[in-house]
Amino acid sequence: MAAGQDKAPFLGGTPGIISILVPTALFVWFAQFVPQVAAGEVLAWRFAWVPSLGVETGILLDGLSLSFALLISGIGALVTLYASSYMGGHVHYTRFVTYLLSFMTGMLGLVLSDNLLSLFVFWEITTISSYLLIGFDADQAKARRNALQALLVTGTGGLAFLAGIILIGFAAGTFDISAIEGSLAEHPLYLPIFLLVVAGAFTKSAQVPFHFWLPNAMAAPTPVSAYLHSATMVKGGVYLLARMNPSLGGTDIWFWTLVVFGGVTAVFASILALKQTDIKQVLAYTTLMALGTLVMFLGVGTPEAVKAAMTFLLVHSFYKAALFLMIGVVDHGTGTRDATVLRGLARAMPLTALAAGLAALSMAGIPPLFGFIGKEFMYKAALDADPAMLWVTACTFAASALMFAAAGVVAWRPFVGKLADTPVKAHEGGVAMLTGPLLLGALGLGLGLFPDYAEALVRPAAAAVAGVPVKVDLYLWGGVNTALILSLATFAVGFVIYLLHGRLRGWLGGWKSRFDPGWDRLMDWVAAGAKWQTRVIQTGQLRRYIFVTFLTLAFALGWSVWRGGIWPAIDLGDDLRVKHWSVLIFITAGAAIVAFTNSRMTAVAALGVVGVGVALIFIMFGAPDVAITQLLVEVLQVVLVAVAMLKLPLLNPERVKTLRIWDLGLALIIGGLTTLILLAVMATPFDLTLTEFFEATSAPLAYGRNIVNVILVDFRALDTFGEIAVVVIAALGAYALLRGTRKGME
Amino acid sequence: MRSSLIVRAATRLLVSLSLMFSIWMLLRGHNEPGGGFIGGLIGSTGFILYAIAHGSRAAREALRLDPQTIAVVGLGIALLAGVAAWIPGDALFTGQWLFLWPSEDSKGVPLSTVLVFDIGVYLVVLGSVLTLVLALEEEV
Numbered sequence: 112m113a114a115g116q117d118k119a120p121f122l123g124g125t126p127g128i129i130s131i132l133v134p135t136a137l138f139v140w141f142a143q144f145v146p147q148v149a150a151g152e153v154l155a156w157r158f159a160w161v162p163s164l165g166v167e168t169g170i171l172l173d174g175l176s177l178s179f180a181l182l183i184s185g186i187g188a189l190v191t192l193y194a195s196s197y198m199g200g201h202v203h204y205t206r207f208v209t210y211l212l213s214f215m216t217g218m219l220g221l222v223l224s225d226n227l228l229s230l231f232v233f234w235e236i237t238t239i240s241s242y243l244l245i246g247f248d249a250d251q252a253k254a255r256r257n258a259l260q261a262l263l264v265t266g267t268g269g270l271a272f273l274a275g276i277i278l279i280g281f282a283a284g285t286f287d288i289s290a291i292e293g294s295l296a297e298h299p300l301y302l303p304i305f306l307l308v309v310a311g312a313f314t315k316s317a318q319v320p321f322h323f324w325l326p327n328a329m330a331a332p333t334p335v336s337a338y339l340h341s342a343t344m345v346k347g348g349v350y351l352l353a354r355m356n357p358s359l360g361g362t363d364i365w366f367w368t369l370v371v372f373g374g375v376t377a378v379f380a381s382i383l384a385l386k387q388t389d390i391k392q393v394l395a396y397t398t399l400m401a402l403g404t405l406v407m408f409l410g411v412g413t414p415e416a417v418k419a420a421m422t423f424l425l426v427h428s429f430y431k432a433a434l435f436l437m438i439g440v441v442d443h444g445t446g447t448r449d450a451t452v453l454r455g456l457a458r459a460m461p462l463t464a465l466a467a468g469l470a471a472l473s474m475a476g477i478p479p480l481f482g483f484i485g486k487e488f489m490y491k492a493a494l495d496a497d498p499a500m501l502w503v504t505a506c507t508f509a510a511s512a513l514m515f516a517a518a519g520v521v522a523w524r525p526f527v528g529k530l531a532d533t534p535v536k537a538h539e540g541g542v543a544m545l546t547g548p549l550l551l552g553a554l555g556l557g558l559g560l561f562p563d564y565a566e567a568l569v570r571p572a573a574a575a576v577a578g579v580p581v582k583v584d585l586y587l588w589g590g591v592n593t594a595l596i597l598s599l600a601t602f603a604v605g606f607v608i609y610l611l612h613g614r615l616r617g618w619l620g621g622w623k624s625r626f627d628p629g630w631d632r633l634m635d636w637v638a639a640g641a642k643w644q645t646r647v648i649q650t651g652q653l654r655r656y657i658f659v660t661f662l663t664l665a666f667a668l669g670w671s672v673w674r675g676g677i678w679p680a681i682d683l684g685d686d687l688r689v690k691h692w693s694v695l696i697f698i699t700a701g702a703a704i705v706a707f708t709n710s711r712m713t714a715v716a717a718l719g720v721v722g723v724g725v726a727l728i729f730i731m732f733g734a735p736d737v738a739i740t741q742l743l744v745e746v747l748q749v750v751l752v753a754v755a756m757l758k759l760p761l762l763n764p765e766r767v768k769t770l771r772i773w774d775l776g777l778a779l780i781i782g783g784l785t786t787l788i789l790l791a792v793m794a795t796p797f798d799l800t801l802t803e804f805f806e807a808t809s810a811p812l813a814y815g816r817n818i819v820n821v822i823l824v825d826f827r828a829l830d831t832f833g834e835i836a837v838v839v840i841a842a843l844g845a846y847a848l849l850r851g852t853r854k855g856m857e
Numbered sequence: 858m859r860s861s862l863i864v865r866a867a868t869r870l871l872v873s874l875s876l877m878f879s880i881w882m883l884l885r886g887h888n889e890p891g892g893g894f895i896g897g898l899i900g901s902t903g904f905i906l907y908a909i910a911h912g913s914r915a916a917r918e919a920l921r922l923d924p925q926t927i928a929v930v931g932l933g934i935a936l937l938a939g940v941a942a943w944i945p946g947d948a949l950f951t952g953q954w955l956f957l958w959p960s961e962d963s964k965g966v967p968l969s970t971v972l973v974f975d976i977g978v979y980l981v982v983l984g985s986v987l988t989l990v991l992a993l994e995e996e997v
Binding site: 813 | 928950954974
């Protein structure tokens with residue numbers, strides 16, 4: 112995949128430079144708000160979205176969205192810089208950065224939206240652009256399949272989320288997040304809202320049992336993995352839970368659902384991580400662990416837990432992005448990502464090793480890196496007096512220990528020892544590729560030594576999530592306490608696991624996950640179901656389609672007649688004159704000929720007779736424009752059908768008698784029902800407001816005496832424009848279709 | 858497609874008549890029954906007659922432009938007529954009127970974007986119908 116770094120133009124050429132500058136500029140722009148937001152301010156901009164419906168939307172910049180926005184734009188800048196070198200020579204590089212930037216747009220919109228509806232729009236943008244990114248190597252069946260899987264899983268969750276949003280709108284009376292007052296926990300709709308929102312968040316953030324798509328998403332190019340996994344997409348669900356915590360959190364079901372699923376995801380994923388031999392896969396599973404942990408701590412919801420979650424969010428973003436980018440450099444420099452092959456790379460790739468080391472130390476939670484602080488505060492939050500927290504403590508401990516081992520697998524083993532033979536002779540990556548990993552690795556160290564700087568983001572973020580100000584005081588050394596003892600125990604257990612990991616991998620090798628094959632089976636069922644219903648419904652017989660369509664119409668009409676209680680008095684009255692009767696007979700005769708003739712040509716002509724009769728009715732009731740149009744359209748239709756008929760194969764025109772009886776019955780039913788409804792419509796007083804308006808204003812305002820035409824070209828010109836656009840599109844479509852069949856026949 | 862000499866001779870006359878008729882219908886549309894839609898239908902009927910008598914190739918040659926092009930150009934003209942309302946700052950598709958040589962008895966000769974719009978409609982209908990019919994003729 113690491114296509115031609117050597118051929119790549121400087122920084123990927125124009126598209127590359129744009130893709131680097133945009134996130135950099137955004138990062139700088141967002142960074143200027145840090146002091147204000149750190150001081151506890153919440154910045155909001157509002158603007159009209161659909162003014163005619165009174166729908167507004169807004170940007171909400173508080174600690175939570177600012178933290179995410181900085182991660183998205185900052186890591187985005189590093190990733191695009193990296194990609195300019197990693198992917199710069201790729202034929203579809205421009206396409207790639209377009210996808211990446213649209214993903215970034217979606218993600219930024221998602222975290223900044225104050226309106227749930229606009230949030231959802233951006234949510235779906237991230238879904239679609241990540242689909243395009245994961246399936247970027249579209250010539251590989253695996254990439255296509257995995258992209259589709261991600262799309263279907265997160266897309267289905269997205270639909271649930273949309274339903275949840277609508278319910279929230281009902282329950283809270285607003286779609287604006289900042290306008291939702293207090294908690295919705297007491298509301299009767301709370302349970303469905305909770306389930307739907309959590310379904311959206313869990314699929315997006317790959318919680319068990321929806322976790323399987325995320326490691327598969329590794330089919331994407333490495334910069335994408337770094338981006339999707341560290342900063343962004345998968346954290347969309349975490350963001351959503353964090354954002355909704357003040358209005359949906361704090362209940363028992365919130366606590367237990369998040370804590371149990373988060374905990375299971377964290378431990379399950381870190382065990383699976385050790386099973387992998389591809390170091391990119393190891394990282395993918397550790398991402399699941401991080402997501403599970405974040406969800407778990409959001410579920411706990413105490414100020415301490417929220418603080419820990421927000422700290423860990425930063426910790427994880429830095430080290431995970433750095434490690435993914437580092438793996439790309441290794442893959443590029445050696446030609447493999449196999450953990451069982453790579454050894455001793457530190458000599459050949461010292462800078463990569465440095466970046467990997469810093470990031471891995473943070474991942475393992477070793478002091479004095481930022482990761483240590485993150486882990487320490489998680490333990491502090493987990494060691495709450497509440498007995499329910501035993502589960503959280505146990506899960507955190509198990510996951511952290513496994514993470515320690517995984518960090519060793521990813522960033523210790525490949526770099527130490529004797530340099531092993533690799534498909535490509537190991538060499539260091541370029542500046543553009545090393546900037547990101549080194550900078551992010553250094554950040555992990557810097558924030559570990561000076562955690563006060565991280566507080567500026569963690570404090571307002573935690574406050575936004577908790578809904579109340581949270582005291583945040585991050586420090587590296589908190590004296591000897593239970594958390595520290597747990598940390599030391601984690602290192603010990605983690606070290607043992609690391610030593611045993613080769614053997615563990617052997618044991619785990621036989622253990623197959625059933626989720627992913629289960630997905631394939633589900634897809635098979637869906638396909639089989641689709642085939643079955645196609646066979647049943649789509650018979651390919653035009654006659655049957657038309658019959659079913661009209662049968663449905665008959666039911667719909669009958670239902671409205673029955674529900675509406677439409678039984679108008681049928682009063683033929685004195686208004687009916689000879690001319691009316693003649694037209695009636697004329698039309699009926701035409702229709703009867705269509706029904707009984709055995710010749711297609713006669714049927715077409717008779718159909719024209721019906722149309723002419725209808726035109727006559729228009730003339731009688733003073734609508735010459737409509738009558739002319741009707742007449743001309745009838746003529747054209749007859750001509751068109753006749754032209755087409757000339758060359759149609761001469762099927763046996765004798766239609767089956769029993770079928771004709773069915774058709775007759777259906778036709779009579781529809782005709783009768785339509786008549787009933789029309790009579791009922793005529794019986795209601797006709798609203799003449801519009802007619803009077805057009806009559807009064809067409810000449811003075813639009814200088815025309817033909818009201819129909821004035822309406823068409825003046826009062827409702829925009830509608831007409833839309834209609835003629837449709838006419839053009841339909842004609843071009845039909846033309847293409849006819850051309851296509853002709854080519855097919857030649 | 859072969860057809861009788863009488864039909865061929867008659868259509869030559871009928872086509873020009875129906876084209877003139879269609880343009881007359883188009884122009885009178887604002888005050889009397891007619892307009893772009895009806896005019897377009899009449900015009901296309903004329904060409905279809907011609908196509909039936911002389912074959913679709915001859916009809917295409919008589920048209921000079923591809924019917925699809927005519928349809929799309931018509932759509933563009935209609936759009937321009939609508940957008941022209943922006944020049945004096947009116948809402949989109951507001952009719953703009955200009956009366957040439959007004960006198961005591963009459964307002965003068967009206968020129969309007971509304972007419973331009975109707976011409977666009979005319980061309981769209983003509984082009985779309987002919988696109989379909991000619992393609993069908995050639996196809997079957």
